[in-house]
Amino acid sequence: MLELRLASRLGAFHLEAQLEVAERSVMVLVGESGSGKTTLLRCLAGLQRPERGRIAVGGEVWFDDDTGVWRAAPERSVGVVSQDVALFPHLSAAENVAFGLRARGVGATERRQRVAAALERLGIAALAARRPQQLSGGQQQRVAIARAIVVEPRLLLLDEPLSALDAASRRAIRAELWRLLAELSCMTIYVTHSPAEALSFGERITVLEEGRVSQTGSREALMRSPRSRYVAEFLGVNLFRGSLAPAGAPGQPPAGQTRIALPQGELVVSERATQDDAAIVIRPREITLALERPTGTARNVFEGTIEELLPEPPDGELVRVSLASRPPLIAEVTRQAVAALELAPGRRVFASFKAAGVHLVTETET
Amino acid sequence: MRSPAPRRARLSLTRVALLGASALLIAFLVLPFVALLLRVTPGDLAARLASPMVLEALRLSLATSVAATAVVFVLGVPVAWLLATREFPGKRVVEVLVDLPMVLPPTVAGFALLMAFGRAGLAGRALAALGLSLPFTTLGVVVAQVFMAVPFMVGPARASFSGLDPKLLDAAATLGARETFTFFRVALPLALPGILAGVAMSASRALGEFGATITFAGNLPGSTQTMPLAVYEALQSDLDAAVALSVLLLVMAFGLLLGLRAAPVGSFWGHARARAAAR
Numbered sequence: 001m002l003e004l005r006l007a008s009r010l011g012a013f014h015l016e017a018q019l020e021v022a023e024r025s026v027m028v029l030v031g032e033s034g035s036g037k038t039t040l041l042r043c044l045a046g047l048q049r050p051e052r053g054r055i056a057v058g059g060e061v062w063f064d065d066d067t068g069v070w071r072a073a074p075e076r077s078v079g080v081v082s083q084d085v086a087l088f089p090h091l092s093a094a095e096n097v098a099f100g101l102r103a104r105g106v107g108a109t110e111r112r113q114r115v116a117a118a119l120e121r122l123g124i125a126a127l128a129a130r131r132p133q134q135l136s137g138g139q140q141q142r143v144a145i146a147r148a149i150v151v152e153p154r155l156l157l158l159d160e161p162l163s164a165l166d167a168a169s170r171r172a173i174r175a176e177l178w179r180l181l182a183e184l185s186c187m188t189i190y191v192t193h194s195p196a197e198a199l200s201f202g203e204r205i206t207v208l209e210e211g212r213v214s215q216t217g218s219r220e221a222l223m224r225s226p227r228s229r230y231v232a233e234f235l236g237v238n239l240f241r242g243s244l245a246p247a248g249a250p251g252q253p254p255a256g257q258t259r260i261a262l263p264q265g266e267l268v269v270s271e272r273a274t275q276d277d278a279a280i281v282i283r284p285r286e287i288t289l290a291l292e293r294p295t296g297t298a299r300n301v302f303e304g305t306i307e308e309l310l311p312e313p314p315d316g317e318l319v320r321v322s323l324a325s326r327p328p329l330i331a332e333v334t335r336q337a338v339a340a341l342e343l344a345p346g347r348r349v350f351a352s353f354k355a356a357g358v359h360l361v362t363e364t365e366t
Numbered sequence: 367m368r369s370p371a372p373r374r375a376r377l378s379l380t381r382v383a384l385l386g387a388s389a390l391l392i393a394f395l396v397l398p399f400v401a402l403l404l405r406v407t408p409g410d411l412a413a414r415l416a417s418p419m420v421l422e423a424l425r426l427s428l429a430t431s432v433a434a435t436a437v438v439f440v441l442g443v444p445v446a447w448l449l450a451t452r453e454f455p456g457k458r459v460v461e462v463l464v465d466l467p468m469v470l471p472p473t474v475a476g477f478a479l480l481m482a483f484g485r486a487g488l489a490g491r492a493l494a495a496l497g498l499s500l501p502f503t504t505l506g507v508v509v510a511q512v513f514m515a516v517p518f519m520v521g522p523a524r525a526s527f528s529g530l531d532p533k534l535l536d537a538a539a540t541l542g543a544r545e546t547f548t549f550f551r552v553a554l555p556l557a558l559p560g561i562l563a564g565v566a567m568s569a570s571r572a573l574g575e576f577g578a579t580i581t582f583a584g585n586l587p588g589s590t591q592t593m594p595l596a597v598y599e600a601l602q603s604d605l606d607a608a609v610a611l612s613v614l615l616l617v618m619a620f621g622l623l624l625g626l627r628a629a630p631v632g633s634f635w636g637h638a639r640a641r642a643a644a645r
Contacts, residue, residue, distance in 0.1 A: 045540050073539035080540040086533040090555045099551070100541035151542065 002155060002187050006043055006053030006063070015039050015050075015211040021204075023058070026181055026188040028202030030234055036211040037191050041157050044189065045080050046073035057154050057187070074103070076155075079148030079186070083160040085140045087132040093143045094119065094128040100151040118150040121180070138169030145177070149184065156181075156188040163193060174200065195236045207231050223283055225359075236320065236330050238282040242267065257299070257355050264327040268299040270355040279360070284320060284332035286357030289349045291341055298352035302329060306347045309338065319343075323351055399616060405609045414610035422588055423596035423611065430504065430592060431572035434511035435519075438568045441512075442519035443561060447549060449520070450527035468517040475513055476581025483509065483582075506583035507590050511575045515568035522567065526560020527553060566626040570619055 002021040007014070015036040021027040031037050042048035044055065046062065049070055055063040062071045079100075087096050094115050101111045119125045122142040132140055141161060148156060161177070162170045178200055181188055190201050198205055199219055206216040207230070215227045226232035232239035242260040260267045260280060267280060288294070294301060304325025311319050319338050321331045329351050333343075343349070406414070414420060449461065467475055482488050483500045493500060500506040530553060538548040554561070576594040583590040585599065593615055600608035 045536075047536050047539065073536070074542050074544050076540075078540055080537065082533070084533055086531070086537040088534060088537075088552060088556075099538070099543070102551075103538070103541055103543035103547050147541065 001056075001058060002189075003054070003056045004044065006040075006050040006055065008039055008043060008048070008050040008052075010039065013039075013211060017208065017211070017213050019206060019213065019216075021187045021189060023187060024185055025203055026190055026201050028198045028205045029189055029191045029208060030193070030198050030205060031208035032230065034210075035208040037208055038159070040208065041080075041159055041189070041191060044155065045078050045157055046071060046076045060154075077151075077153045079151060079153035079156045081141070081144050081148045081156075081158050081161045083162075083164045085132075085137075085144045085164070087140055087143055087147070089132055092129050092131055093124065093135065096132070096143055097147045097150050099147060104151065114150055118146040121149075122146045122176075136169070137165050138173055141165060141169075141173060145180070149180075149186075153186055156184065156186045158188060158190045160191055160193060162197065177201075195234055199235070207234070226281065229279065232279075232281060237284060238280075238287075238327075238329050240267070240280045240282075240327055242280060262327050265302065267358055268355045269358045269360060271358075271360050281359045282329070282353060282357060283359075284330045286353045287329060287331035287351050288353065289321065289331055289333055289337065289341060289343065289351055291349060293350050294352045296352075297354065299355040300358070301350055301352045302326065303348065303350050304329070306343060306345050306349060308345060309343065311335075323349065325351060402609060402612055402616065406606070406613065410606070411610050411613060414607055415614060417607065417610075419587065419596060419600075420607065420611055420614075423591055423593045424614070426504070426507070426588070426591065427573060427593040430507045430511055431569055431575075433508045434515055434572040435565060435569045437508065437512050438515045438519040438572075439561075439565060442516060442564070442568075443523050443554075446520045446523035446564075447527055447553065450524050464520045465517050467514050472514060472575070472577025473581050476510060476578035476583075479506075479510060479513060479578065479582040501582060502584040502586065502590060504583075504589050507579050507592060510578040510582045511572035514575050514578050515571040518567040518571045519564040522560045522564040523557065526557035526563075529560070530556055563626060566622050570622050573618060573622075574615070 001023055002019070004017065004019040007016045009015070013034075013036070017036065017040055019027070019040075029037055029040070039048065043050045043063070050063065050065075052065045053063065054061070054065070057077075061067075061069050062076055063069060087093075088099065091099065097115045097118055098111050101114060106114070116125065116128075119128055122145055124139060124142045124146065127135060127139055127143075130139075132143070135143065141164075145161070158177075162173055165173065174197065181190075181201065188201075190197070192198050192201070202219055204216065204218055205222050207214045207222075207228075209228065209230060215222060215231055222231060223235050223237050226235060226237060226239070229239065240260075240262050242262040244258065244260060258269045258271065260269055262280075267282075269280065288298070293303075302323070302325040304323040307322045307324050309319055309321055317335055318332050319335055321333060321338075321343060323329045323331065331351055337343070341349070415424075445460075445464065449457070449464075480487065480501060482490070483493060483506075484490050485494065485499070485501065490500075498505070500509055534552055534556070535548060538552050543551065574594055575592070576598070579590065579592060580595055580598075585591050585595045587596075591599070593611055597608050597611045597615070600611060
C-alpha cells in the first residue's frame, strides 16, 4: 500500500495531492503538462523534497514532515522509467541493467544471473553487449524497463514510458508492458498522455489538474461520470456542449425528453436540462453500430464512415471505433461485432443510441 | 529594387574586414615563431639541446609539471564537482578564488606564496617544524606551478560536470547509487573529455610557468631552473641556447594543444557512435 499526501510549492505553482495505491496494482496518473505530474513523481522517487505531507510505502515511511523523516532516492526501493530513457551512454545494455544491482552491492554471480534474466524477460538478451546509441528507441526503452525492474523495487514509476516511441514500437511494447506489469509484485504508478494506455493499464485512474487531484476512481467510474471536461476528453467518452433547442420547433420530442442542439447536429436526451448550456456525455458502450438504418426505438441515429479501430485493452475483448459522423462519435463494441459486421476503416455505418444513453453533466470546471 | 546592390557591397565589405583581420592576426602569431625557427639549423639545434644546462632544465621541467598536473588533478576535480553540483554560501568567493591565478600577475602570485610559505611566512614555521622547506626548492617549483594551473583544471572540469545530463544523475540516484558511486561510475567517465582538456591545459600552464616560480623558488640550475627560467638566463649569456630552449618549448606546447585537438577527447562518445554506425 502506498499512501501519499503532500504539498509542494514551486514559484507560483502549488501542488497539493493525496493518493493511495493498493499492493500489486497499477495506478494511472493523467493530467495535462503543467498539472504537477512530474513534481509528484519526483517527490515519490526521492529526487525532490516536498514541503509538507507524508509518503509511506508498505508501512515504510519515506517522508514525513512531522517527524522530519526524509529518505533520498538511493535509500528508497523505487524504479523509474521515463520517456527520455536516460540510459548511461558509456555502458552496454547489460551494464546499464546491472547498474542498480552493483550500486546496491549485489555480488557478481547473482548480478549476472539477474541481469541475464531481466534481459531475457524483455526479449533483448541478444543485445546485451550493445551500447545505447547502437539500439533503436524501442530497444532502448526495453533496456530502461529491465534496468528499473531488475532491482525488484517496491514502487515502479513509469513516466510516459512509451510516448517517445514511434507508433509501431509503441504498440509492440504496450502489449508486453501490460503483461509484465500484471506479473510484477510491485505497486506501479503509470503517467501517461494517452487515453489508450490509461484505459489498458489502469485499474484505477487519478486525474491531476492544476496541482490538485480532480478525480480518482476506477476506469468505469470515470467513464460513467467524468467530473471535468478534461477527464471526458481524455477518456474519449463523447462529450459535447450544446444548447436547448428552441421550444415549438418541428419534431418536438415526447414529454420528459429534451432536444439539445449541437454545433454539428442535434441530440435527444431523456433528462430535463436545467441550464441553457449543457454538456452531454455519451458513453462509447451505449452506442450501437449497424450497417442499415436502425428502425428500433433509438431516438438518436447518426451516419458516418469509420476512421479508426483500436482494440481496448490491447488484447481485450472490446474495440473502440471512431466515426467521422456529425458530430464525431466514439463507439465501443465487442470483437465479435467487429467481425460479424466486417467493420474496417472507410466503411459506412449507422451509430444509434437511446435518449436514455445520453447524460447531462454538471461540470466542476470548464 | 535598389536594395540588392548596396547589400552586396556591404557583404563584400564584411568579407574584406574578416579576411583582413584574420590574415593580420595569423601573421602576427606566426611571424615570431618563424623568426625563432629561422635562427637555428637542425644540426645546431640538436647540439644545443644536448648541452647539460638544457638537459637539466628539460628534466626538471618535465618532472615538476607532471607532479604539478597530478596534484592539480587530484585536488581540482573534486572542487570542480563541488562547484558544479552544489549551492553553498560563499560559492561566488570560491569561484573567484579558483579563477584568480589566471588573471593575477605571476610575480604577485609568487610573492604571495613567499609570504605564506616562506621561512618567516604565515604557514612557513609550521612547515619548517615538519622539516619541509618550500622556497628555493624543487618542491617550491611544483607549488608555484600548482597555484598557477588551478583555474585551467577546475574550469574545464567544472564545465564538463555542469554539462552532464541531470537525468542521468537522477537515474543513477533512483537506481540506488550514492554520490561517490555516481561520481566514479557516471560523472567521471562522461566528463572525461573536459577533464582531459583540463589536464592538458594545466600541464601546458605548468610547463610554461615563469613569474611565480622565479619569485618563489628562485633560479637555481639543477633544482629550480625550469626551461622558461633557463631561456631567461640564456638570453643574457648564450643566445643560441635560448633559441634552442625556446624552440623546444614551442614544439612541446604546440604538440600538447594539437594532441588535445586531434585526440578523440572532444567527441569521445561521438567516436563510439561513429564506430557503431560503421558496424
